[in-house]
Amino acid sequence: MSKKFFKSVTCLMLVMSLASLHFPHIVRAEMIGVQMLLDAQQRSEKIDKARTFLQREDVREQMVLLGADPDEAQLRVEALSDRELSLLAQQIDDLPAAAGAEALLAIVGIVFVVLLVLELVGVTNVFSRF
Amino acid sequence: MPRFLRWLGAGLVMLFGLGACVSGTKILPSLLSDGRALSVYELQEVPFFPQERYQCGPASMATLLKASGLEVTAADLTKKVFLPGRKGSLQVELLAVARRYGRLPYVIEPELRALVEELLAGRPVLVLQNLAFKHWPVWHYAVVIGFDPAADVLILRSGKEFRKKMPTRKFLATWKKGNSWGLVLLRPGELPAKPDHDRYLGALAQIPESGFSGLQVGGYQAAAKRWPDSAAAFLGLGNAWFAAGNAEKAVAVFRQFLLANPDQLVVRNNLAEVLGYTGKHREALQEIDKALKLAGDKDPFYPVFLRTREQIRRRMNQSPP
Secondary structure, three states, X not given: OHHHHHHHHHHHHHHHHHHHHHHHHHHHOOOOOHXXXXXXXXXXXXOOHHHHHHHHHHHHHHHHHOOOOHHXXXXXXXXXXXXXXXXXXXXXXXXXXXXXXXXXXXXXXXXXXXXXHHHHHOOOOOHHHO | OHHHHHHHHHHHHHHXXXXXXXXXXXXXXXXXXXXXXXXXXXXXXXXOOOOOOOOHHHHHHHHHHHXXXXXXXXXXXXXXXXXXXXXXXXXXXXXXXXXXXXXXEEEOOOOHHHHHHHHHOOOOEEEEEEOOOOOOOOEEEEEEEEEEOOOOEEEEEEOOEEEEEEEHHHHHHHXXXXXXXXXXXXOOOOOOOOOOHHHHHHHHHOOOOOOOHHHHHHHHHHHHHHOXXXXXXXXXXXXXXXXXXXXXXXXXXXXXXXHHOOOOHHXXXXXXXXXXXXXXXXXXXXXXXXXXXXOOOOOOOHHHHHHHHHHHHHHHHHOOO
């Protein structure tokens, strides 16, 4: 129990220290961004800067877990907007990852295997006709 | 017997219906009917990167970047957009990598008409297709480079095919299953074929705050010129200059806009902030007080204005008189 507690305290402290590293920038900038203006006009959800900061690190880690080069992953997340970042943070495993027509072959392969199994088990009689 | 006839009738109706679908009116000629030539249109100089296994993202993106005048290879792009664990590339990562190469990624209106307009403006269009079923998708990126209205086909660089011809109807079926997502790359300051204020400003607003100021300045300059009454355009332009380290230009841009639009308090807030940042505390205070006076406390930005004022006061107290 104490180990778990220690771990969560350390984690919390780390998060706070990271956040405070970034805070001078957040406090300094009372510049209103174009996205904020457009959001106010469209009444859509607002972006929380401190959360975005943590998300960036989170997405970078997920990219590395998915096989991206660690140095390159840093540059990849830096080119994402706050909105894109929060999309990835929530759905990196579910968004369309286009691979190309090879994946279509996989479907054809599965269909073929199913037909073959049905044939071997004796449910169908497609192949032996010829 | 009557039952049999009824079934036969229904079958015939369905057959004819199907026939009508297949041999329906041509799509491309009806789009281009406004007096434009109906001959084959093709961006022949668009390069080709035959796709390696699962690499349609890097290959298509390399195609677009090279067509936009940049020296790239598909291998460069693999490092930058491919996710091995997902065996593919994500749409937002294609947008992100375009920015890294100094191009503005612009997602077109989800209409075939918009796609054709971009082609006619000389830009190839990267599209997301679903080659299988809605609930069992097989995602694929390809680049549309032209069309043949007479044959009603689109011409694509796709997979390992240098010049794939796809019937428009079939293309639309695969494209719509991917929400008709199409991407073009704009050079800094370049506008799309049919500029739409919200879509263009939205694309600019997705550029991260730091590290891309050249792309921002160019884009917002074009927007401010095209939409001289747009607060978003001038706000973005001033912010971009400020992010680029040029506070003087930012002040000039904000002032110029406020001259004609004194009620745009958001712009005035940013003017005050930049003035305060550069040590012009008295002017900064004047501007933010003007904004606070005009803003009701129901204004969504009222709390921001208050914080800006507080910040100016703090800087004032810190700096020697």
